Amino acid sequence: MKLSFSLVNTIILTALLSNTAMATETPDKFKIAKIKKSAGFQSSTVKAYNDNMALCVSYLTDTTNSFSDKACTKAVSIIESINLDNNSKVNYFKSLSYSNRAISKYFQGDNKGALADLSNAILIDSNTITKSNFALIKELSLEENTLLETQSSEVSD
Numbered sequence: 001m002k003l004s005f006s007l008v009n010t011i012i013l014t015a016l017l018s019n020t021a022m023a024t025e026t027p028d029k030f031k032i033a034k035i036k037k038s039a040g041f042q043s044s045t046v047k048a049y050n051d052n053m054a055l056c057v058s059y060l061t062d063t064t065n066s067f068s069d070k071a072c073t074k075a076v077s078i079i080e081s082i083n084l085d086n087n088s089k090v091n092y093f094k095s096l097s098y099s100n101r102a103i104s105k106y107f108q109g110d111n112k113g114a115l116a117d118l119s120n121a122i123l124i125d126s127n128t129i130t131k132s133n134f135a136l137i138k139e140l141s142l143e144e145n146t147l148l149e150t151q152s153s154e155v156s157d
């Protein structure tokens with residue numbers, strides 16, 4: 001039996017819409033978005049997204065773990081593959097996926113990549129989690145740059 005494209009999208013959308021999100025803070029005050037899975041049927045796409053977001057969150061809560069980028073990137077890739085035009089809940093989950101990946105990039109020293117992901121997240125859906133993480137990474141990046149400049153000038157003196 002072949003399902004039509006719109007029916008498949010409807011099934012995916014229904015499964016995604018039954019999910020909810022909540023945020024957890026890291027020691028650095030980042031807000032990591034956790035997806036609370038719904039009970040019942042989940043399409044393989046939604047299950048893969050939920051599983052990768054769960055891995056992403058798990059790895060992010062252990063900031064010494066370098067596997068978070070792979071899981072977070074996979075979650076972004078899956079949610080981006082769902083073509084549902086301007087659905088606010090899907091956009092919210094896309095935004096949270098980019099936000100979590102940004103935190104992963106920041107923990108791995110990629111401040112520019114983190115800011116780029118958070119900029120994308122805010123453009124997709126400007127919510128309190130993404131805006132808070134963007135402000136925090138900008139602040140921390142500025143502090144790091146100031147510290148590096150201070151250390152550099154002390155070395156050259």
